[in-house]
Amino acid sequence: xDNPAQPAFELAIISAGTSDPSSTRLLADRIAxxxxxxxxxxxxxxxxxxxxxxxxxxxxxxxLVSQLITSKLQEVIATLGESDGIIASTPVYKAAPSGLLxxxxxxxxxxxxxAKPVVLAATxxxxxxxxVVDEQMRSMFAYLRALTVPTSLFAAAxxxxxxxxxxxxxRAAVELVLLMESGFATxxxxxSWENYQHEYGSAGGTEVGIDLDTDLMRLAAGGSVA
Amino acid sequence: xxxxxxxxxxxxxxxxxxxxxxxxxxxxxVVQLAQKADxxxxxxxxxxxxxxxxxxxxxxxxLLAYVAATTKxxxxxxxxxxxxxxxxxxxxxxxxxxQHLSKGRMDLMLGRGNTAPVYPWFGQDIRQSLxxxxxxxxxxxxxxxxxVVDWQGKHRxxxxxxxxxxxxxxxxxxxxxxxxxRTPEIAEQAAYYGDGFFANNIFWPxxxxxxxxGFYRQRYAYYGHGSEKQAIVxxxxxxxxxxxxxxxxxxxxxxxxxxxxxxxxxxxxxxxDLTPLSVGSPQEVIDKTLTFREHFGDYQRQLFLMDHAGxxxxxxxxxxxxxxxxxxxxxxxxxxxRQDPKTPQAPTHASLVKAKYGNEPPRQPRPNANRGDNVTGxxxxxxxxxxxxxxxxxx
Numbered sequence: 001x002d003n004p005a006q007p008a009f010e011l012a013i014i015s016a017g018t019s020d021p022s023s024t025r026l027l028a029d030r031i032a033x034x035x036x037x038x039x040x041x042x043x044x045x046x047x048x049x050x051x052x053x054x055x056x057x058x059x060x061x062x063x064l065v066s067q068l069i070t071s072k073l074q075e076v077i078a079t080l081g082e083s084d085g086i087i088a089s090t091p092v093y094k095a096a097p098s099g100l101l102x103x104x105x106x107x108x109x110x111x112x113x114x115a116k117p118v119v120l121a122a123t124x125x126x127x128x129x130x131x132v133v134d135e136q137m138r139s140m141f142a143y144l145r146a147l148t149v150p151t152s153l154f155a156a157a158x159x160x161x162x163x164x165x166x167x168x169x170x171r172a173a174v175e176l177v178l179l180m181e182s183g184f185a186t187x188x189x190x191x192s193w194e195n196y197q198h199e200y201g202s203a204g205g206t207e208v209g210i211d212l213d214t215d216l217m218r219l220a221a222g223g224s225v226a
Numbered sequence: 227x228x229x230x231x232x233x234x235x236x237x238x239x240x241x242x243x244x245x246x247x248x249x250x251x252x253x254x255x256v257v258q259l260a261q262k263a264d265x266x267x268x269x270x271x272x273x274x275x276x277x278x279x280x281x282x283x284x285x286x287x288x289l290l291a292y293v294a295a296t297t298k299x300x301x302x303x304x305x306x307x308x309x310x311x312x313x314x315x316x317x318x319x320x321x322x323x324x325q326h327l328s329k330g331r332m333d334l335m336l337g338r339g340n341t342a343p344v345y346p347w348f349g350q351d352i353r354q355s356l357x358x359x360x361x362x363x364x365x366x367x368x369x370x371x372x373x374v375v376d377w378q379g380k381h382r383x384x385x386x387x388x389x390x391x392x393x394x395x396x397x398x399x400x401x402x403x404x405x406x407x408r409t410p411e412i413a414e415q416a417a418y419y420g421d422g423f424f425a426n427n428i429f430w431p432x433x434x435x436x437x438x439x440g441f442y443r444q445r446y447a448y449y450g451h452g453s454e455k456q457a458i459v460x461x462x463x464x465x466x467x468x469x470x471x472x473x474x475x476x477x478x479x480x481x482x483x484x485x486x487x488x489x490x491x492x493x494x495x496x497x498x499d500l501t502p503l504s505v506g507s508p509q510e511v512i513d514k515t516l517t518f519r520e521h522f523g524d525y526q527r528q529l530f531l532m533d534h535a536g537x538x539x540x541x542x543x544x545x546x547x548x549x550x551x552x553x554x555x556x557x558x559x560x561x562x563x564r565q566d567p568k569t570p571q572a573p574t575h576a577s578l579v580k581a582k583y584g585n586e587p588p589r590q591p592r593p594n595a596n597r598g599d600n601v602t603g604x605x606x607x608x609x610x611x612x613x614x615x616x617x618x619x620x621x
Contacts, residue, residue: 066491068500200408201434210410210441219360220415222367224379 009039009180011048012083016090016101018054023123025052027155028089030166031119034173035085042181049079053100060100063107077108081203085117085180086146089153092124092132097140105140111203114196115188117179118146119172121153130154145196147184149175227561228572229554230270231263231546232305232462232529235283238536241484246536249282255539256282257293259532262543264297266550271297272305272335272529277344287320294328301574302328305426305462305529306337306405310355311348313382314362318369318390325395330575335403335424335460336363338412354381360415363404367419370399373591373610389606396588401573403460403527406438413438417445417457422572424460425522427502428531432521435461439522456570460527461518463502467548471506477541478505485535508552515553516560524565526572528557 013032017024028050036046053060059073069077080086090101120137122129133152141148151172159165179185200210211217218224233256239246247255260271271293273283283289290302302324307317317334324332338359339345345352361379368375369390378384394400403422406412416423423442425435439459446457466481468474475494482494482505497503502518504511519525530549533542571577579588591607 062492062496064491066488066497068488068492068497070492070496070500200410200438212414216356216360216411217414219357219364220411221418222364224361224364 007039007042007044007181009044009046009084009177010082011035011046011180012080012086013048013050014053014080014086014088014101014104015050016053016098016104017123018091018098018100022091023155023160024089024091024121025050027121027123027153027169028087030169031087031089031121031153031173031176034169035087035177038173038177039180042177044177044181046177046180049083051076051079053104056104057100060103060107064103069107073107077112080108081112083113083116084185085119085176086113087119087121087176088137088141089121089123090137092122092129095129095132097122097132097137102140105144108144109201109203110144111196111198113141113144113146114193114203115185116146117176117185118148119151119153119176120148121155121172123155125157127156127158130156147179149179151175227525227558227565228269228301228527229557230268230272230301230303230527230529231259231532231549232270232272232274232303233259233283233531233533234274234305235276235281236486236534237280237282238486238534240536240538241480242536243538245538253282253289255542256533257289257296258539259542259546260293260300260302261297262546263550264300266546268300268546268550268554270301270303270527270529272303274305275308275339276341277311277347278341287324290332291324291327294324294331297331300331302332303403304334305424306335306339308339308344309336309359309362309366310338311345311350312362314366315369315382315385315388315390317362318366319392321400322370322390322392322394325400325575326392330395330398330579332575333401333403333573335405335422337405338409350381356409356411357381360411363402363415367399367402370394373606393591393607395575396579396583397591398575398578398582398588401575401578403458408434408438410438410441413442414445417442417451418449420446420449420451422458422460422526424462424527426462427518428462428464432502436521443523452570455524455566455568458570458572459522459525460529460572461502461522461525462529462531463504463515463518464531465504465511465515465545465549465553466532467504467506467508467511467545467553469507471510474506474510481535481537489535508548508556511549511553512556512560515557516564519561519565524561524569526570 013028015025015028032048039046056073059070063069090097118141120133122133133154138148149172153172237252263271273286275283275286277284286304294302321334338355342352358381361381365377375388376386403424404412404416405424443454443457447454466474466478479494483489504514532545593607
């Protein structure tokens, strides 16, 4: 947001779809397109970067088992960390978000996306998976202390022909754009960053300065804990 | 600059032969490795501490005393000694004893231990690991410096009029390194006391260590022990060496791919790109190791992990021949040529004695005769001053 009159937003799209093209990616793209249009109506611009998780799937599994973050994965994480808003879209296979998405979230630093607005989206072959977004994805992003938008998006096979899906996409896009425009994530970070529970390395080194004014630091310097 | 090896004492199946060494075989092998390290001119041998299979090293001072007795100039050390689940009083006693037997050819590295089930076996709780480590070391530090200690803390029975025996050799405490990869409090404690700081440097991307070591250096200077460049830093590393690069990769790959910690994960090439692991010719290992100082500043001790993941003894002995014969001599020369000439050496017993006494003879504590009050503080040594008198609580 260099120029408040013409705010520019970075949108990171996480897609855990596995085919190309995939309906999961398609759903994410439609949200992103609507968000761009809406932001443009308000005089702003949105640039989106797509994170195709299947392209880093081997890197994700490596990171899971060895704590080793490859340079490809580092780039992806940086994109996410620098974004103003996020769209996370995943297929549902077994009444749960794809393991590709959950594994990716598992390897992220806990503080990476604090207060960033996130649209949650899922696709599935059957409407029976509809609650996966609200009951599983939302809690995962809550753990990361991201700000999920009120409208969840879910598209089973039959939804693609239903205009109601577009309406929900519109709703979610409006929510996302308004939250980005409000500067909520930046304001939270400016006003209250130190009030979140950080650990050394929890936001890739940007989490917080090392606080010397703690009981443990006093104990480290030969003192005692009250 | 000191160069050496460190072992975690894992007993791992050799993925090539399919053989798992017995505990007896592996213990014997590690002793031979330590002796070989001495023979090929390395400076340091360090052993880990574990209390669960598939590791053997539950009693490091026993092993190290034997190694010291059968070597000539090697410094024996640990990687690491558990400052959480060990009673600091026992650490003070055992390592002071090791210091006497090794004639000062020892130091130790403290670490917290990250295996949760180990803590309750020793009456502790991993959730308290950090305050426990910090408090225990504060006590350990005093036990080696004060003849008579009155102490009260949260994690251990209080001490009144306690004398840790034997007193350190020449009344000069063993040098201590604090090992940590992500805990600023540990770096702070190392800095506060002017102790060494060691980053194991094996797993994480180096940016984590760079930052922590930078913090330690700053705080070392802040506490007045010297400049940031004079802080005492040690690094781990990992290497597999063969005459030529292709052989090294071919020989090590099955061990890498099956290694307990990172096997079945990243490719060896990725791991080499992103971590200090060198697999290659002596020159390749030299080149990579020489880059460490560019990231962390000039440092005092470089330890290599050489014997894990089931590598058989003859292979590791051969590795040590290459490390000691071809790699380290060049590293010594090149490091000396490149480093800031004011870079201090890692402290040794001799340098610490010199620093404390100059040319005067070191103190040699001689106990007073048992007067029936030798467990109640009093003045335990003939030269103990009035400051050693214990204070008793009001009843």
